[in-house]
Amino acid sequence: MKPRYWIVIAAVAVVIALIVGLVMIFAGGGGARGYVTHNYTRAAHLDIAGDDDNEAYTSPKPPKTVAAEITAKWRPQAQSSDASGIYLRYSDDAVIIQPHQSGSVIHLMDADRAYHRYHSHVGHVWGWTSTRGESFRGGGPGVGK
Template identity: 45%
Template sequence: MKTARRISALILATAALAACADEPDDDGNAVPSGWIRGEYSRSGAGYVDRTDPTSQVAKEIDGNTSAVDRLSDGDRRFLRYRDDIVAISPHSSGRGSVIEIADYRSGYHRWRTHIGSVWPDPDSAAFRGGGPGSGK
């Protein structure tokens, strides 16, 4: 009888593992920082594309990993991911773009004048963060 239970438990465990292996690897819409790092040149606290305008760079990044939301303010582009914001601004040389990645809270406070009336304030009682957990 014990052998039958062990075999049943083994079969159930194998089936559960096989089911998990077939599920896609969903990272919950994380910012494509590795892709950005490989695609653009490092510059100071961010990355730079010395030729493409902000609109093109935003399309490239969003094309690699779709953002939860996108926002434009003048020449600036903002991509919202699960826990992060990607800001694309014109390069100071007048050509190209600067790409910065910040966690949502820091990015919101830094770029509040551009995104504050559109995206939720992470310090408000109504804000629901993107991470796992209860109470949402």
């Protein structure tokens, strides 16, 4: 019977790949949130009061440049901008980029909270987001209301 070392080697490689993948996921190394945390300066004093999910970061670059850097790496599901800032929505997170002093402040927050907080800026583009997938309330008399 021939030795089948290649099966053992393949199994070890799969286990190593899974471990590396899980470490990357749980270390926050992926997605727009991970990109912001690794590429911009944490500014806890600019966190939005009363929102413990919010994290603020700063950049010396203007909002349009910061948004271009982030969207070049992580394409948002929806994007909106006006004079107050640039609003990027991802599946679970939102990245809000606003002018601050001579650069930008970047707020990371839950997409649902961002929608409620910045509805007047993003409601026409983002639509309703929900972690439970509830995008439609209608049906019939008394259904979903």
